[in-house]
Each structure stands twice: as C-alpha cells, then as structure tokens.
Amino acid sequence: MTPLLFTLTLGTILFALLLWGFRNLTREHWQMLAVIPVRRENDGRWRTLNLTYYGLFTASAQTISIVIGLVLFGAAGIGRAEAATMVVALLALCLPAAKLAAIIVERKAAGFSVGGASFVGMLAAPWVILGVNSLVALWNGKPLPVVPTLAVMAVAYAYGEGVGRLACISFGCCYGKPLESAPGWLRKLFARYHFVFDGTTKKIAYASNLHGRKVIPIQAVTAVLYVATGLVSTYLFLQDAYTPALLLSLIVTQVWRVISEVWRADYRGDGRISAYQIMALAGTLYSVVVLRFVPEQPLPDASLVAGLEAVWHPGVMLLLLVTWCVAFVFYGRSTVTGSQLSLHVCHDRI
Numbered sequence: 001m002t003p004l005l006f007t008l009t010l011g012t013i014l015f016a017l018l019l020w021g022f023r024n025l026t027r028e029h030w031q032m033l034a035v036i037p038v039r040r041e042n043d044g045r046w047r048t049l050n051l052t053y054y055g056l057f058t059a060s061a062q063t064i065s066i067v068i069g070l071v072l073f074g075a076a077g078i079g080r081a082e083a084a085t086m087v088v089a090l091l092a093l094c095l096p097a098a099k100l101a102a103i104i105v106e107r108k109a110a111g112f113s114v115g116g117a118s119f120v121g122m123l124a125a126p127w128v129i130l131g132v133n134s135l136v137a138l139w140n141g142k143p144l145p146v147v148p149t150l151a152v153m154a155v156a157y158a159y160g161e162g163v164g165r166l167a168c169i170s171f172g173c174c175y176g177k178p179l180e181s182a183p184g185w186l187r188k189l190f191a192r193y194h195f196v197f198d199g200t201t202k203k204i205a206y207a208s209n210l211h212g213r214k215v216i217p218i219q220a221v222t223a224v225l226y227v228a229t230g231l232v233s234t235y236l237f238l239q240d241a242y243t244p245a246l247l248l249s250l251i252v253t254q255v256w257r258v259i260s261e262v263w264r265a266d267y268r269g270d271g272r273i274s275a276y277q278i279m280a281l282a283g284t285l286y287s288v289v290v291l292r293f294v295p296e297q298p299l300p301d302a303s304l305v306a307g308l309e310a311v312w313h314p315g316v317m318l319l320l321l322v323t324w325c326v327a328f329v330f331y332g333r334s335t336v337t338g339s340q341l342s343l344h345v346c347h348d349r350i
Contacts, residue, residue, distance in 0.1 A: 003238035003304055010068075011231045014163065018227065021166040022220050025053070028199030030170050033332070035339050046341040055332015057167035063324045065160030067311060068230070069152050072237055074310025076148040077300040082136050083310070084319055086144065089128050090153070091323065094121050095330060104275075114161060116276070118253075122283035125153055126290050146294045150287070151242045154249035155233045161253060162226030165219040167331075169195070172202025176216030177265040186263070190216055201337050208265055216263050225256055238302045243291070250287055254280040 001009075024030060033053045037046035066087055073083035094117040101116020126146070133143040168174040179187055179194050195217045197204045205211035229252045236245040257280040310316070 001304060001308075003235055003302075006238070006304055007231050007235045010234070011227070014064075014159075014227050014231075015224075017163070018166070018220070018223050021057075021169060021223075022217070025166060025169040026172075026195050026197045028202070031172070031199060031202055032334075032337075032339075035341055037341055037343075041340070044342070046343065048339045048341045050334035050337050050339055051332050052171060052334050054167040054171040054173075054334075055328045055330075057170055058164055058331040059324045059327035061160050061162075061164035061167065062327045063320055064163055065156040066320060066323060068159050068234070069156035070311050070316060071304075071307040072152045072155060072234070072302075073149075073307070075238060075302045075304055075307030076145065076152070076242075077142075077303070077306065078144060078149070079142055080310055080313060080316060081139075082132065082141055082144055084316070085132050085135065086128065086149065087319070087323075089132060090121055090125070091326075093124050093128070094118075095327075097121075113276070114164065116279065118157060118161070119276075119279035119283045121153070121157070122250075122287050125150060125287075145297050145299060147246065147291070147297070148237075148242045148299065150291070151233075151237055151246035151249070154246050154253075155230055155237060158226045158230035158233065158249045158253050162223045162230060165223035165226075168219045172197045172199070172204040172211070173266060174219055174264065175204045175208070175210065175266055176218035176263050178210060179214040179216060182216060182263070186216065190214075193217060193220075195220070203266070203336075207267065210265065215265065218260055218263050222256065222260055226253055229253065238304055240299065240302050242299060246291070247288075250284060254284040 030053055032050050033056055034051045035048040036051065038049050039047045041047055069087065070080075070083055073086075074080070097120035098113050098117035101113035101119070104116075129144050129146055129149055136143055165174070175197070176195070179190055182190075194214045196214055197211045199205060199211060202211060204215070229249055233245040233249045236248065258277045261274055261277050
C-alpha cells in the first residue's frame, strides 16, 4: 500500500464516520449509552450510574489517534517498546490534566478540558522524550528522534481531537452560538448546515437553554478541519517531511482553537480572551521555539509497511484495549446526570 492510498483509505473511513455523527448525534437518544444499577432505594427503584456515548467516542477517538501514532512511530523506525513508553507517559500526564484544567479555568469538577490536556502535552512533550530516552538507554534501546516524535504527537492529536468532536456533539457540549445572532455571512454559510440539539439533559440545554434552536456547527467544522489536517500531515510524514508535518498539525489545530472560541457559546472562563486561547498560542510559540533548539539529527526514511507491521502485535493490541477501557471509564461516567431504574417480572412470559 502506498502512502497516498493509505491516506485516502483512512480519510474515506474517518469522513464517513464524521458524516454519520453529524447527522445523528444531536438527537436525544445518542447521549446515554447504558445505566448500571448502583443502589436500591426505599421505593424499590435503583439509583444508577449513567454511561455516556461521550465516553465511548472519546475513548475511541483516543484509540484511533494512538493507532495512527503507533503506525507513524513504526514508519519512522521507532521500536514498539519505545513508542509504547512514550504513549503511556503522555497519557499519564494528559488524562489528569483534562480534569484539572476544567476545574481551574471553568471551576467545574465534573467536566473535562481537551484544550488544557493538549497544552500540558505540548509543554511536557520535549521533556518526556528526554525522559523516555534516558529510560530506553537502560535496556539498550533505540532513542527517540526528537523531530519525528514531536511530529507523530502533533499528527495523532489532530486525529484524536477531530474524531473526538463526535463526543461533544453527543453530549451537547462545546457548542456554537445561536445562528440567529451570528454575522450575516455566517448565517448564509450555515443556513442549511447547522445543528439543532434535542434533549434537556444535553449540556447545551441545561447550561445555555439553546436546545431546539439552530446553532453554529462549530464541532463539525473543527472535526473536518482537524481530520483533514491530520491526513495531509500523515502524507507529509510518510514522505519524510517530518518538520512540515509537525508544523502543519501544530499551527492549524492551535490557531483554529483560538479562532473557533469566538463562535462558541459554552462557558470558557471569564474575560474576552479565554485561558484556552492563551494556552493555544503560548503552546504553539513554545513548541516552535523548542524546535529551533533541537540539535541536528539524522532523520530516518519513513516506511509505511514497517509502520503497519508495528501495530500488528499482541502486546500492542493489549495496550490499545487497556487504554480504551481506561479512557472509557475515565470519561464515560456521567457525574452531571442521574437516573433511576425500575425492574419487574414479565408475568405473561413465565
């Protein structure tokens, strides 16, 4: 399979998934995935834990980004052990950061912030690479090349954030402003392609009372832009253009985060310029500066075949399964909604 065919095939699959999500996930029944009975009440009903499609799509988006990242790691000649160590180290930092950033910026302990997690990831990435290389030296492994590794992380992030917007559509968060209050050119642009969310338990309903109204489909725009950026960057990476792949993914995703905040209606912290916009700009500047101080290294020739073979391994499959489960449990348990369950016997079927 050539890099172009791989990129086109991947793009076809992901855009088909996005199109399905845009058409369906604003509906009310695509918010809750399942309920688990937790405690029986005095009236005989059960208080339950809600599991959300937000958790399902977030965990799946994260897994997709890891799979693509591992393919690119393998294509750059980075070993499975080294790549897995890098992935685990970053997840250990970014998962808690998603919760902590929401607490600090939005003052909400029940939410998550991908923007905060990405900011921490950008700041920590060079140092994590140094730490992993020190650890790799203990088992005489191959050190991670800095630029290709940073490029893998940036490209994988674009995919994860892009596909992850399906989770936001499902839960009704990260929503756009009402179409009626948008500038004329935006109203014309989204006159046909807009979102209308159903359900009073979606965040857009209980936080802003915008359910049932036409809103700017900012999640969809972000998803399309980020996945398209990931695809172009993937092709560049597989053509040994590591620095262009890194800069394209980094600059497009972070600059768009700054721009897109202007058309979002959900609470983003106090002030006209949000903390997330500042984080995006600061993180981009920091990464570009760090890149200038990276010493010259011989860069490997990318091999798509080697990348695909690197993923097809029992240990890698187990890692993907574990990370998906951890992410689903972490993101999927709803703490802002509740439910009760009534169980009964169907006597006519006994």
